[in-house]
Amino acid sequence: MPDPLADIITMLQPHAPISKLVLASGRWRVSRTEVRQVYYCMMLAGSARLAVEHKSPVILEPGDFALVPAAFNFEMSSIEPPVKGEQSVRVRQADGSFRVGSLTETADTQSLVGHCVFGSPDAALLVSLLPDLVVVRGEDRLAMLTRLVAEEVHSARSARDVVLEHLLQVLLIEALRSSPDATAAPGLLRGLADERLAPALRMMHAAPDQNWTVAKLAREAGLSRSAFFARFSRQVGAPPMDYLVSWRMTMAKQLLRNGQKSVSEVAAQIGYGSASAFSFAFSRQVGQPPGHYAKSGEAPPAP
Known part of the structure; x- marks a missing residue:
């Protein structure tokens, strides 16, 4: 029998991802407003504060995975962020990683961050059936999938786009089905639970x-x-x-x-x-x- 969650993720056609390693130190804040992009983050070291519009901030620790299928405004920051409204400049390093916050201090936070877009013309309707924030803690499968996506993004191997699309589908399904059912907003995920x-x-x-x-x-x-x-x-x-x-x-x-x-x-x-x-x-x-x-x-x- 078809799986409704798999149906929707497949129809969303996730593709064109961006994956990067972000290192941070001191007080920092990075805001996002790309409502048509999916955001995901795997915390590798240190702690960070994720604040999604109309929700209480969430503290992410090493091993935590966060997924924002679509949100009008959200931000990642240090536990104690800078003064209100102050944004940190992202500086690209020679190895392809990015630094935010103080560039003179040793980085105390590391995260693997990715963005992807949904190719389906019906993405807005389909995404409305999903929770607007998913946080999964200590799930090794998600850590492995996130690293596989990052490796494929930076590779030049044949069939790269096909592999990425399937990896992203698995990543999204794994994140959604691993999320605590009680915390999901009304939608397909709570119905299936x-x-x-x-x-x-x-x-x-x-x-x-x-x-x-x-x-x-x-x-x-x-x-x-x-x-x-x-x-x-x-x-x-x-x-x-x-x-x-x-x-x-x-x-x-x-x-x-x-x-x-x-x-x-x-x-x-x-x-x-x-x-x-x-x-x-x-x-x-x-x-x-x-x-x-x-x-x-x-x-x-x-x-």
Whole structure:
């Protein structure tokens, strides 16, 4: 049976990473505002403070791995950062590493930092299903994967881009499935961690063409209709049928972009009894008819 988390990471198409070793000393602060980039950090030595917008700061220690799939503003700094607003200059060293903070003191903090982007046109929708911050402590597999990504980034071996894409997919999946379930924000991760909701989520992903109703999904979960609706909405962050429609439309957009299926075939594959019913639902969700979307390959700009 398909795995919803694997489905989403694969569809996100992570690629074009940047990986670098960062050494820091003294008081320092580096802020990020690239909302379309994924940020990850493996602490190798020392301690650092990670502050993500609207969340309490987190202290990272050696062996800790942090992942920010998408955040409007966040910053990494020393435990005691400089005065508010002061940013540190990043200085590239001869060996390719970067220094921040005091350049005259011995570096007391080392971290392996990486950025990547999602190639999917539906990245915003897919990322919204993931937590906005993941911190995993002392997971050796993540340390190994992070180092493999860094080595591949700086190599010139054949099939480098293919290897990197697959490594990044594994890295993201490992980070997300290793994160403490209790701390995850409402979304797919919390839904899959719920033993009652996970079967229903997997069925929606495995058979989107089925005529699912809240009652049928509730039976898969072994819950009453009202209990399932309330629990799904609370854990996933959206009512079950809203989630199903979003997933169906994400699949539909991918199928239409591929250009190998007609509108009627796409409608049947994702669970609509007629092309007209699918066209109405697609237009309402995406903002243009599926035929127009198939020709353009992209959604219309947001107003």
